Amino acid sequence: MSLFHRRTNPIDRRALLRGGSAALGLPLLEAMLPARALAQSALTPKRLIYVYVPNGVNMEEWFPHRPPEGTTAAANATLSLGPSLLPLASHKQHISLLSGLTLDKARPNGDGPGDHARASAAFLTCVQPLKAEGAVQLGISADQAAAAHLRGKTPFPSLTVGGEAPRSSGQCDSGYACAYSSHISWRSATQPAAKETDPVRLFDRLFRGGANLTTITERREHAHRRRSLLDYVREDASKLHGVLGSTDRQTLERYLTAVRELELQLAALEKEDLHEVADEMRPKNATSKRFDRLRIFNDLITLALATDRTRVVTFLTANEGSNRAYSELGINEGHHSLSHHGKNPAKMKSIARIDRANARVLGHLLKGLASHQEVGGSLLDNSAVVYGSGIASGNAHKHHNLPILLCGRMGGVLRPGRHIQSLPNTPLANLHLHLLRCLGANSEQHGDSTGVLDVV
Amino acid sequence: MAQEGQVTTLGEFIEQRCSKCHGIEDPKGDLNLVALESEGLGENRDEWLLVAEELSLQVMPPHPEPKPARSEYLAMLGILRDSLGDEVPELSTPVTRAPFSALRRRTGREIAGAILALTDIETPADALPMEAGLHVYDVVGAGMTLDAAWLDRWLSLADSVSREAIRLPEPDRIPHVQASGRKLSSPRQSGGRLSTQGIAHLTHEFPRDGNYTLRGKAWAQQAGTRHAWVALTLDGKRIEELQVTGEGPDSAITMTVHMRVTKGPHQVGVAFLNDYFQPKEEDPRERDRNVIVEQVSIDGPLDPQPPTSFQTELLLQAGEGNETQAQLGSAMTLLANRAWQEAPRAEDIQRLLELVQEEPSPQASLRLGLAAVLASPRFLLVGEIGEPGTPLSGPALATRLALFLWGSLPDEQLLQYARSNTIQETGVLEREVERMLQDPRARGLAAGFVPQWLQIVRLKSHAPSKELFPEYDAQLREAMLTEPVELFHSILQDGLPARDLVRADWTMINQQLAGHYGLPATGHSKETERYSLTETVRRGILGHGAILTASSDPGRTSPVLRGKWVLEALLGDAPPPPAPDTSVLDVSAPAELGLSMRERLKLHRTEPGCASCHVAMDPLGFALERFDAVGRTRVGKVDEQGTLPDGTQLDGPLGLSQMLTSDARFLPHLTRSLATYAVGRPLSPDDLDTLERAIREVHEPDPPLVTLVRTIVLSDLFRCQPRDTQDL
Incomplete structure (x- = not known):
């Protein structure tokens, strides 16, 4: 064991939450960067975060009521927010409001009903999902394309988090597999990325070797054993692999790929320059209060990014089409039912209330990211956060002019604080492609992209 | 056999593709296409439209007959459309089915x-x-x-x-818990400082009975003639006493006790036993005796389990x-x-x-x-990977059997039959099925199948309004989820008819759920017991809280959802979802419009495009309006009548129960559902054929549930590899 390993410099919860660069002090600042990154501080990693809210929004309260006066250029230059986004007012300098983006692949295009399933499925893939009994066929999602580009840089190529467990069975939407409604992150056309919905288990997986092991010795032993175990099962799987036909190999190949990824993860987690995280950061008990839970997830996302466990995160705050009642906001009708408000003013108000509560949670994430200082600015300055839904207004199931926010500077390539109006029917995929390029991937195309989004 | 692309006329198509089954001799489905074709397309419009539909879906000719090319289907549909007009459907995109591993x-x-x-x-x-x-x-x-x-x-x-x-x-590692002074709780005193007699303690959940080391560290501010006395305490009782002779933090003492502690929460603390306070004492340092508790810690359990x-x-x-x-x-x-x-x-x-x-x-x-x-x-x-249509190996069949009937692993006996490849013998398989179904582990079938079949898995993420239904809690939900599983399991094990699922006048519930239903509590425990429902209108699963709640919105019932649920889950006859551009009916705000929900739905049924499905769904849902959004019985007058599309009057839950009991769709759908669950793949047309052949051998008019399960297991569908893998 090296005498100089940095594991004894845990990031302190209070420092992280208290925020502000002053709270941290400069020496700690550098401690927060892995030695490797410190050596190349010019290359502070860029991060990519996608946050999805289901059932669309109340569009009348999302966009500003009165468009700013003047020319389009002038309008683009000043950002004003609709009432639903007022909780984000103090973060305005970090946010751009996007309009005109379209998710064509969430439209029926001959496949009939199922706009909810299609909206979440297509949001990051921009591919038309296949409607079939017992099958899925989609495409790789933007976050997974980013993860593939960054593979090997962090222990976890990407993180997939959800505020609601996926539905393992049952009807979800008009003949589409439930997997579409409960996953925005897709590793391939036929494989959604497994979604973590328990904050405590997520923490343990990221920072405690999966088993709430508190001492380094324990984790070393555990990792050693895990490695032998992986060796053993890899050989087992390889032996089986030889005797199977091609379709039947698929399941086994997934198993083998998972084993290989875990081996890399183990190795990366043993690197000496990895930041430790103090025990008091471990969420206590999973709270059942929805918005508290979402905040805890956001804290964990911030922590995972700050400690460079991963650089790519997706967060599906609730499954698409979710019909939970927001009793905590005094709303007794299910979200999905409400979203079909038929222009009923009381219902539209309730939807706006949900939108506002969700915006408040986004504010919490932005605050967390902004208060974590690293080389080249705050964590938020080095990130792009895409927030929104694949449905515009839930009432009409439309998929154009989607409610999308783009937050952060992503290392200076984004200039937030503006209203970016795209031409009608600009593919959402153009935004994805733009961000992938900003990350350094040389993707030619993503989904139905027609080019990169003009954000300048 | 026809070469692809050579067929150009309807006559040729029927001759080559259809006549084998739909010819002159004993035509299948009583449909003689050769005869129809000779009469021309001007006659028998309904039959031709049926043919068009079958072709548009590419379900005919069925497997294993060779499949015509897409262009051939298109050509035939074109010919039909020329004569029959736009009612002839477009060729559907082929129903894609995943290659099933x-x-x-x-x-x-x-x-x-x-x-x-x-x-x-x-x-x-x-x-x-x-x-x-x-x-x-x-x-x-x-x-x-x-x-x-x-x-x-x-x-x-x-x-x-x-x-x-x-x-x-x-022991793997000895858990250590400690709390410093400021984190200790002590009555009316701050942190670990004890300025009067009292205890500063830590509450800890001891994981099990075992040996533990308890420690308390404290120091004193001395005053008066005697030294401070402290004690280590467990739940307020002194387990060790000690005199603190020194003064200040540098003279802190530690009390250590090894002892047996029982599982559960206990308070470990340090007590200050002899307070002294003389504010008028001349020397200020002699006025007040205090104890400061620095730390309390617990190590253990120390003994191996x-x-x-x-x-x-x-x-x-x-x-x-x-x-x-x-x-x-x-x-x-x-x-x-x-x-x-x-x-x-x-x-x-x-x-x-x-x-x-x-x-x-x-x-x-x-x-x-x-x-x-x-x-x-x-x-x-x-x-298992195998040639299409060949029997599964012993191990693969035994695994499938154990998963289906128990949701678990084979036991010793089944393993012996599996590994000796004798489980495939019909006699052995029959005996094993009987044995396994009588085993208590057969509850695994009900527990795995029923929540999915009835779509009540969603209850876990469904949250009825707390304001309107404060009595709905996690316990009640668990009791609700148990009920249909227990009913199914009882019907299966007692050899009762499968139709009892929708007509039983008894149920299996605990006291809490019985109270929720308004039944007189006959039980005296929290266990699930059999309750009679003869005095109520609840029949079978139709009166189960889980179903009534899961098919409601959080704050109100939804006749549409309930009707859809009956059609979908019980009859396998799901109405198509509303077309994307359908105007959405605002059923939840009837008052504002001065119309009752029934009136609004009635209005909705007059809209073309909505009518065909809502006339089938709504009356089924209205029949359950007697029950509220968490399954309680509504008292007083409830509008629970409806008319089915065929004119049948439906009156309340009893009427619905009667209708479902005699509905020809109920048993086949239940059987198909069980079979899908049993083999783990969507059933292909060929699978359905195989299943139907097996079920045809069941001659009882009111077959026991166990007979359906047994028939599935003994069919080739369960025992063999799928035959039409290339289609899948």
């Missing part, structure tokens, strides 16, 4: 069942929650979610299961007198033999032994070995 991962539910069977350990329901659904039944396409994140969680679970199942002679009975039994079977390595080897063999579909070979055991050789003790070796047996794809993946 005969090999699938066990579902989280099946993994939990296997762990329970193997080690007697119940795993938490959410230990492996990250499953993505493909189908109504979780077994279909299971394993889609199998990536590093999933495997990471699974390995951690396998790890904790093996730790719990196999105890080490030395006794071996689990699983562990003892395993080692006993593995030959207790044997030399260690041999015993370990046979223990591994026993584990792998039970957990894996195929029997382990000598080399598999050898590799397991190599894996564990570095472990410090035989118990630790066994522990890692168990984790490896579970982590192996030989456990995780089930099913």
